[in-house]
Amino acid sequence: MSDHAENAGNETHGGHETHHGDYVRVWKVLLVLLVVSVVGPIVASAIEHRPTALAVTLSTAFGIAVVKAYMVVKNFMHIQFTQRFVPYLVVTMLVFMFLLFAGAAPDVMKSEGRNWVKPGWIAENADYRAHHPDGSAGGAH
Amino acid sequence: MSSARPIATTRSASGMPTGRLAVWWVIASEIVIFGGILTSYVMYRLAHDSFAEQAAHTNTWIGAFNTFVLLTSSLMAVQAHKAADSGDGAKAARFLHYTCLGGILFILVKSFEWASEIGRGYTISSSPFWSFYYTAAGLHALHVIAGVVIMFIVAAAAKQYRDLHRVELIGVYWHFVDVVWIFLFPLLYIAK
Amino acid sequence: MIERFLPVASTYAGDIDFVFDLIFWTVGFWFLLAQGVFFWLLVRFRKRDGVRAQYVTGELKSEKRFITIPHALVLVCDVFIVFFAIRVWYDVKQHLPEAQQTVRVVAQQWAWSFVQPGPDGRLDTADDIKTVDELHVQVGTTYHFQLVSRDVVHSFSVPVFRLKQDVIPGRVITGWFEPTRTGTFDIQCAEICGIGHGYMPGRIVIETAEQHAAWMASHSNREIAAASGPAAGGR
C-alpha cells in the first residue's frame, strides 16, 4: 500500500490497461497439464521403487497444480495488470497460512512429541508400527 | 435513501478501480478461509494412513472431468471479459452464460458423484477423510453456486450494455474458484 | 512473593516463583517510571494562560532519542526475561528426569482418578492401586504423571507445586514433579469442562516414606477393580 501515494486524487478509472492474450492457447496448455496430473500418479503406481513413485506422484499432482494455478492467476485473472500490492497481498495471505501450518503441525500432524503421544493415532498407523515393532504406546521419551 | 452512487465510489486514489480492488480483497479473505480447511486437511492427511486408503475410493475420472469443466468455464469467463472490454455487451453476456453452464454442469456432476459415494456408504461421518472430502468440496460448491447466481445477474445487465466492468469482476472471482478446485482436485482425488 | 501466601511444595515451585518475582521487579520498575513520567508531564504541561504548546514533530534524531533509548532498554529486559522463563520452562515441561514412581491421572466429567502401581512397581497389572479424587505421594520422590482424559479437556493443576497441565482426550501427556514437603493440598481443574467444572476438587496427600508405605500396604491387599488401560482416553 505504499506505491499509490502519488496517485492521490486521481479520479480516472482505467488503472492499468488489461492486455488480452491468446486465451485458447492457455486453455489448451492447461488441459495438457490436467492430463499429465491424472496420468502421472497412475504411472507412479506402477513403479516398484517407492521413493521414486512418491516423487512422481507429488510432482505430477501438486507441482502441476501449482503451475496450473499460476497460469490461471497470470493469464485469466491478469494479476500483473493490477497494482503491485495485489500479488504481495495474495502472497502474504499464503505466508500466513504457512505460519498456521508451521505452528500447528508439530501438534496436529504428529502422533507423538516431547512428553506426549496420541495412542489412538499410533494404533491405526501401520507405518508407525512398522518402525516401532514393540508397539509401545504409553511411554514418552 | 440515495439511488445515486456516492462520489466515494468513483474515486480511485490507489490507481485501481474500486470494484477490482474490492474483488481482490474478497479473494484475500477467501484464501485464508480455504487455507484454513486445507491446512487442517493436509496435516491430518500426512498423519493418517487411513486417508490414503479412503481416498482410493474416490472417482478420479469424475474429478478430472470436473476440472476440465471448470477450466473451460474459466476460458469462457475470460472471453466474456475480452468482449466486455471491447464494448460488446451481447457477446460478453453470451460468454457469461456459457460460463454459468459450466458451473451448473459442475454442480450436476458433483451431485451425481456425491449421490453415488453416499450410495456406496461413504458419508460425511464415515471417517475423517470423508468429512474433509464433503466439507472442503461443499464449501467450494457453495462458491460455485454463488458465482453462477451473480453471473446470471451480471449477464442480464451486460446484455443491455449496462455495468460492463462487472464482467471482469465476476470473472476474477470465478477464476479464483477455479484455482481453489485446481488444488482440491489433487488433494482429494489424486493423492492416494 | 507467591510463596508468602501459598506453600512451596515441589522442587521447581521456587524457580517459578523466582521468574514471577524477576518479572515483577523488572516490569514494575518500568511501569512506575512510565507512569511517573506520564503524570509529571500532565502536571508540568497543563494549560496555562499565555503559554502556547511547542511544535515538536518527533521526526528529528535528537527527539527520537527519547523513544529509541527506552525502547532498546525494553528489548534488553525482554531478552533477560526470556532467558529465565525458558530455563524454567525447559526444566519443568520439556526435560523429564528419571522417574522413581509413575502415577496415571485420569480426568473425567467431573472427577479425578489416580492409578498407582502396587507392590510390583508396574502399572497395568492386577495389583494397581486406584483412588478417586485423592492422590497419595511420597515426599522427596520423583514422580512421572501420565495425564489421560476420558471425555473433554481438563487441566491438572496443583497450586502448591505451581504445576498446571491440560489433560487432552486422545493424548497421553507425561510430566513430572518431586514433592518437597508433607501436607494435604488442592488439586484443581483449571480448564472449563462442563457444568460440574467448578465441582471437581481433588486432594494431594504428600506423605513421609513410612506413612506412604503404610498407605500402600493398607490398599494393596484390597481387591481393586480392573485398572484403566493406557488407551483409556484414546479409544
Place this chain on the structure above:
Amino acid sequence: MATRPVEIREGHDTPGHHEEPSFFVKYLWSTDHKVIAMQYLFTGMFMALVGGFFSYVFRMQLAWPGESVPLWGLVTPAAYNMLITNHGAIMIFWVAMPVLIAAFGNYLIPLMLGCDDMVFPKLNRLSYQIFLLSVVVLFSSFFVTGGGFGGAWTMYPPLSGEAAYNNTPAGQTIFIVAVALEFVAFLLGGINFVTTAMNSRAPGMKLYDIPMVVWMIVIASIMFMASVGPLVAGAVMLIFDQTLNTAFFDPTRGGDPILWQHLFWFFGHPEVYVVLLPAVGIVAEVITVFARKKLFAYKTVLYTAIATGVLSFTVWAHHQFIAGIDPRMANIFTVTTLLISIPIAEMMFVYIATLYGGSITFSTPMLWALSFIATFLVGGVTGIFLGASGSDIYLHDTYFVLAHFHYTFYPIAIIGTFAGFTFWFPKMFGRHLNETLGKIHFWLTIIAFNGIFLPLFVTGVLGDNRRIPNHQVYPELDNPLMNGLREVATVFLVVMLLAQFVFFYNVVVSLVRGKKAEKNPWKSNTLEWTADSPPPHGNWKELPTVYRGPYEYGVPGRSEDYWPQNVPN
C-alpha cells in the same frame, strides 16, 4: 456484492440527491454511513448493557455463592457457565468490534477522508443487517431447550462438539452460527473500510496525511480479514461435528482437539490487536487535540502499528502453553510474544512523548484518553508474566489472566469508546455533552474499574482459577482474604454499572437541552470538523481538498494554534 459499479461521471463534485425520506428509510434502511454507524453504536451499547448485566450476575454469585441474586435468582452451574461464556463473547464480538471498528469506522472513515459515503453503501447496510441478525440468533440461543451455550467463548472441543458433554444441544450450534454470522458481517464491513480508505481519499490527501484513527481501523480490518479465515473454516467443521457426526475434533475417531485451539487462537490473538488498534487511534486523535500538540513521530506510530499487526500472527500459541502443545514450540512462542511487547511499548512511549511541551486541557474526552494510557500500561506489563512461559505455568487460567486481559480490553472497549464518543458527540448530534456530568461519570467509572480488577490480580496470584462458580469448593481458595477481595471486586462492579446511568442521563439530557455545537468546537484539524454538526447526507456541499497532515498544532508563526487540513495556507 463486491461488484459495485465504477463508472466515470463528469462534473460530480456536488452530491445531488436529497429528497426527504420516510422515518423507516431514513433510520432503519439507510445506506448513509453515519446512520449505519449510529445503528452499530447503539446496538453495541445495548449489547454492552447485556454483557454488563451478565457480569453483575456472576460476580454476585462469586462474592456471595449460593445466594439469590437480585434481578436473576439462584445461579445454577449451567447458568453460570452460560453467563461467563456469553459475557466474553458479547463483549468481544458484539461490543468491542461493532463499536470500535464498525461504528467509529463507518462514522469517521468517510468524514476524515473527505468523501460523501462509503464506496459500497448497500454492502454497508447489508453488513449491519447481518450483524443484527447475529444478535437475534445469539439471543435465541438463551431460550432454547438446554439454555445458552456454556463451554467458554473459546469453544474448546470436545466439550463444545458434543451435546452429551455440554448439555446444551441446541445452544451450542446456535452460538457458533451467531459468531459465524458476526464474522460475515465484519468481513463485508472490512472490505468496505479498506477499499474506501485506499480509493476515496480527498484530493491532495497523501498516505501520511491520513488521520491515525483511520489508519488503525484499516490495519485492524485487514488483520481481521487475514486471521478470521481459519476460524470460519473451523466453525464449519465444529458445526458439522455437532450436527452431522463428523470427527474433525473428536479424538476417539481420528480427530484432534488441539487443531481447534490452533484455528481459534490463530484468529483469537490477532483479534486482540484488531480491537486495540482503533482504540489507540482514537486516543491519538484526542490527545493531540487537547494537548495542542503534533503527534510525536507519526511514521513511527504507523510502523509500530503495522509491526504489531504482522507480529501478532506469530504469537497465538502462548494461549496454549500448557494446553498440550509440544513444549518445544512454547519456547518459540515465548520469544515472539515478548517481541510483540516492543512495538506496543514504543507506541505507548510515543503517546507519552506527545504530551511533552503541550498545553493540556483536562476535558472529559481527554480524561478518558489519558486514563486509557495509564490503565492500558497495567494491562501491557502484566502480559509479560503470561507471555513468559516459565511463569505462565502457574498463572495460566487464573484470575491473574482475567485481570490482565480486562486491563487491556476494558481500556480498549469501554474507555476508548467513551473517549471517542465524548469527543465526537458534538459532531454526531450537534450538541455538547454536559461537562460536569461527564466528569462525574468518568471518575466513578475509572475508580470502580480499578477497584474491580486490582483485587483480582491478587486473588489470581493466590491461585484463584477462572470459570469456577463457587471457590469454596476448594479449601485453598476459601479463606477470608480471598473472599474479601472477591466481595470488594463485586461491590465496585455494581458501582461501575450504576455509574453508567449517569452517562445515559447525560446523553439524553444533552441531546434535548445541550449547548448547540458549532462546526469545530475543539479547534481540531481533521476534515470531519469542517462539515456541519451533525453532517447532512452527503457530508459536504463541496467536498474538501487536503493540503497537509492532520496534526499541525502549534505551528510557529501562525496566529491560530491549529491549521486545518483543508485550509490552503
